[in-house]
Amino acid sequence: MQSSASLLQRQKQSMVASPQLIESIRLLQLAHTELHQFVEREIEKNPLLESASNDGRPFDDVSISGADQPIGPGANAVEGPTGAGSPERLGQWKSLGNTTNNPPGNGPSLDEFATLAETLHDHVARQIALTAFTPQERLIAGQLAADLEDTGYVRANLLELAESLNVREAVVERVLGTLQQFDPPGVFARSLRECLEIQLRQRNRLDPAMAALVAHLEMLARRDFEALKQHCGVDEEDLLDMMHEIRALDPKPGNRFQSGASETIIPDVWVTPSPQGGWQIELDPATLPKLLINQSYYAEVSRQTAQNSKDQAFLDECLQNANWLIRSLDQRAKTIVKVAAEIVRQQDAFLEHGVAHLRPLNLRTVADAIGVHESTVSRVTSNKYMLTPRGVFELKYFFTVAIASCQGGDAHSAEAVRHRIKAIIAAESPGDVLSDEDIAVRLKETGIDVARRTVTKYREAMNIPSSVQRRREMRLCF
Structure with a gap:
């Protein structure tokens, strides 16, 4: 069998991603803080871009009025003026606008969700979000959580906190008592004694003898056992057992978590009950950069550089990049709303009844429902958070096996x-x-x-x- 070389022509189709397409894809997965930093860098290097004032209105608004009515790419959309930073409505079943129950700029209070991943603050914030607090109590809990030290202790002055929030001190004490029942045992204590008492109380071991021992920790440090037996009213064997229990407690319950300064999580999406039934979904205006293109400046400079092709080329490139960025930001916002709306549609029972009704959900289900690629859903749900009546959750939380x-x-x-x-x-x-x-x-x-x-x-x-x-x-x- 002889082998021979030959030349063949073949046609092959392939998609080559342009730098701008790659950048648009990257914008999808940026958290809002990273997005703002990116936009600020673009403004610095593009003379045609300006930051528009934030009027506090939601960028996108979706009303969900039925569990079996999908939100898909074929729904009607109303486009705002290019670069005007005006609100847009996307994929609506019924337009709610700004109702009296949800006036412009009055979004849910977010102060209580102070957290950083893998820290004590994150662990506490999740428990606050799942606790049946009133709005006033939730605000107080958020303030106390903000004062929580990495060791698990809180040093807040309850009277000063009550005065600053214009509530009675007894209300602050009641909220603190609830927080002291959180995990890890001993968290939100104001002293070592209180920390140990909380842990013993949760173990149902804070009897009078043990309370007397905890009240005289300085004697225990001096190993003054005779005085301790007198104060506690126990014999030596009982005292040794009590000391063994004390040693088993954690004097710094927060130390088991990774330390780190807390930062505020600002949810990208708000989910609130709609007055007409179902759920209303909005993007938080604070997470959305709003940009303007200075057309007057472009026209003026174009007249001055009419004879200079190099300068005009630079100006035209700036205009092209500015238009691309605004379109990309608009598309990013629309995609986030589409994904969030489908998640809410799929997890309606969770929002109504709690975690026991959380449905299995995967990326492909959402992607197919809204007509995008599975990788797009993955990027959108990375580092994005949703504020619901049941607390703040990362979008990825809703995807479970x-x-x-x-x-x-x-x-x-x-x-x-x-x-x-x-x-x-x-x-x-x-x-x-x-x-x-x-x-x-x-x-x-x-x-x-x-x-x-x-x-x-x-x-x-x-x-x-x-x-x-x-x-x-x-x-x-x-």
């Missing part, structure tokens, strides 16, 4: 299953502590087909002790 139903019905989301496991364990009694196998059986009785090893994995991820440890702790408490 499916756990099969053993009764042939709808699948369950992994997050909902974790919530169910936590609820089952919380309802245990000293005589009925369940093993992971027992929990798996309980879940199957309610239609959730989950293996024992999956229960173990979810339990450990939630930092819940094993059944042996829980049984031992309950014996000590009861």
